[in-house]
Amino acid sequence: MxxxxxxxxxxxxxxxxxxxxxxxxxxxxxxxxxxxxxxxxxxxxxxxxxxxxxxxxxxxxxxxxxxxxxxxxxxxxxxxxxxxxxxxxxxxxxxxxxxxxxxxxxxxxxxxxxxxxxxxxxxxxxxxxxxxxxxxxxxxxxxxxxxxxxxxxxxxxxxxxxxxxxxxxxxxxxxxxxxxxxxxxxxxxxxxxxxxxxxxxxxxxxxxxxxxxxxxxxxxxxxxxxxxxxxxxxxxxxxxxxxxxxxxxxxxxxxxxxxxxxxxxxxxxxxxxxxxxxxxxxxxxxxxxxxxxxxxxxxxxxxxxxxxxxxxxxxxxxxxxxxxxxxxxxxxxxxxxxxxxxxxxxxxxxxxxxxxxxxxxxxxxxxxxxxxxxxxxxxxxxxxxxxxxxxxxxxxxxxxxxxALFDGVFDEEDEEATRRKMKQGLKQHVYRFLKDKYEADLIGMTGMDKFMKQWEERTKSMEEDAWMNEKTKAIFIELIESQRRYLTELNKNPKIDEEIIRQQLYQLDLEEERLKIV
Missing domain, CATH: 1.20.1530.20 (Na+/H+ antiporter like fold)
Known part of the structure; x- marks a missing residue:
């Protein structure tokens, strides 16, 4: 069966x-x-x-x-x-x-x-x-x-x-x-x-x-x-x-x-x-x-x-x-x-x-x-x-x-536009988080420079270099948790589709799992 x-x-x-x-x-x-x-x-x-x-x-x-x-x-x-x-x-x-x-x-x-x-x-x-x-x-x-x-x-x-x-x-x-x-x-x-x-x-x-x-x-x-x-x-x-x-x-x-x-x-x-x-x-x-x-x-x-x-x-x-x-x-x-x-x-x-x-x-x-x-x-x-x-x-x-009865009937924001706004907001949140909490660590630290470039260039690849040490990994995980809190707050906006939020949270879970095996 x-x-x-x-x-x-x-x-x-x-x-x-x-x-x-x-x-x-x-x-x-x-x-x-x-x-x-x-x-x-x-x-x-x-x-x-x-x-x-x-x-x-x-x-x-x-x-x-x-x-x-x-x-x-x-x-x-x-x-x-x-x-x-x-x-x-x-x-x-x-x-x-x-x-x-x-x-x-x-x-x-x-x-x-x-x-x-x-x-x-x-x-x-x-x-x-x-x-x-x-x-x-x-x-x-x-x-x-x-x-x-x-x-x-x-x-x-x-x-x-x-x-x-x-x-x-x-x-x-x-x-x-x-x-x-x-x-x-x-x-x-x-x-x-x-x-x-x-x-x-x-x-x-x-x-x-x-x-x-x-x-x-x-x-x-x-x-x-x-x-x-x-x-x-x-x-x-x-x-x-x-x-x-x-x-x-x-x-x-x-x-x-x-x-x-x-x-x-x-x-x-x-x-x-x-x-x-x-x-x-x-x-x-x-x-x-x-x-x-x-x-x-x-x-x-x-x-x-x-x-x-x-x-x-x-x-x-x-x-x-x-x-x-x-x-x-x-x-x-x-x-x-x-x-x-x-x-x-x-x-x-x-x-x-x-x-x-x-x-x-x-x-x-x-x-x-x-x-x-x-x-x-x-x-x-x-x-x-x-x-x-x-x-x-x-x-x-x-x-x-x-x-085509559903076309344009409800005043809802386009899903792709919502997704772009959410990701842009996440990017800005990441920069504010890093500058507010780790500004001293960012100066003259090669690992943190690469860390910042990863977000600036929006790349998804992660090089397995020596810069990924326990310090940077801990910051990465803390950053992911901060993004979860940001998305949870963003979900309180009635105009944001919760399914889009959940998809992004799932992506963060995958990101955290990838960090655990690096």
Missing amino acids: VALIVLLNMLAKKLKIAYPILLVVAGLLICFIPGLPMVKIDPDLIFFIFLPPLLFEAAWSASFKEMKKWWRMITSFAFLVVFFTAFSVALVANYYIPGFTIALGFLLGGIVSPPDAVSTGAITKFVKIPRSTSAILEGESLLNDASSLIIFRFALVAVGTGQFIWAEAATSFLWMVFGGAGMGLFLGWLFVQIHKRLPTDAPSDIVFTLISPYFMYWAAEQAHASGVLAVVSGGLLMSLKRLEFLNSTSRIRGYSVWESFVFILNGIVFLIIGLELPEIVAGIRAQGIPLGTAIGYGMLVTAVLIGARIISSYAAMIATAIFRPGLRPQFTSARRRWGMPVLLGWTGMRGVVSLAAALAIPVKLDNGMAFPHRDLILFITFVAILLTLLVQGLTLPYLIRRT
Whole structure:
């Protein structure tokens, strides 16, 4: 499975399409291969194995600065839109699918309502979109996973017990949200202190970051709070503190480990559903539901998902125009004004979180009876993911380029211009730092003369001469740390893209690692 995932990623790069699209197609095609073993994973372990690291990595990569700036839009999409989507799916499923109760409808709605950040990010990297739009999509994906899985949990209880008590549900909801977020922040702080106070090295630091999301999720779930929100809040806190408790070696190596780990996890989930599809289809037919009818249900639910998101995008645009006119994009034509929500609504591809949630449905209820319509819910979820990735995923880059709706809509500084200004500011900062602190050492010191020329000429080569002694190396490392502080302060400017800052910080980490082996 891992080898197949890697090969599919290579093919996706060759074809210049997002790899989640090929993964979901492979999941479909793999079920037609005869003689493959039936893979079964305990539904109780699905969430625990896959969700914590996927959510933690997404929180680690997200820009908290941009999330704070667009928090109204993000929270409306992450909570109100998810509830609206789940409610719409519940009503349609209850009306059109025989035997589907409102509780089962909400269960299905909670599963398929959250758009997938990995799929959206992989698809939008082929086109240029405003950083505000990408920040909204990233922040939404973090929080909507939590809100949709809370709906999933409550619906699961309602299906199992046959009742839903609103007063208890409201109390439980508040505890799940605030208790989960609070436990995540506390445990995130605790792990930061562990990194700081123990004599860790790069391998142990990476292992601790791998343990962190699992422990946050498990601890919150044991307290009946939201493990998802615990991982998200704890991950955001640790991301903000990364320069404080991880050294350059741990950050560089950890980035590679996490990138590969999350990539493999995403692929495995898609292939697992492909290996289970024959049994799922057999279960649907055993219930007397023709395959064509089940596909029709999946298409209907997909249409509801797309329609609900587009409607929500228009509602968000209107609400922003009324309550926050300063943040409203400056549209130059009515075509852009009314076309933008459609394009934002078209970004709602479903993916691995929905798949993991569907696989986590128990096979049997507590009373020993088979879970009602489990195979149909799994099949509808797969169809929704397949259709959104193929239809929306393949057409989204074309629509963005063709409509040019994003061109000039947001008042954002050009990325290259921002990068040039940042590097010029760094250069000036270096000269001020050296002159203020080491002015006496610069006079008549050959090594320091070469040191100054390196910055003056902006060369990246470093000669391995005798001038690179312990004194100059210590100054180099101190200078790099000073640049990190400068970039951290620069990141407080709301007009600076945090991703550019992070790229430069990564370059400084590489520079420090190179110094360690000179």
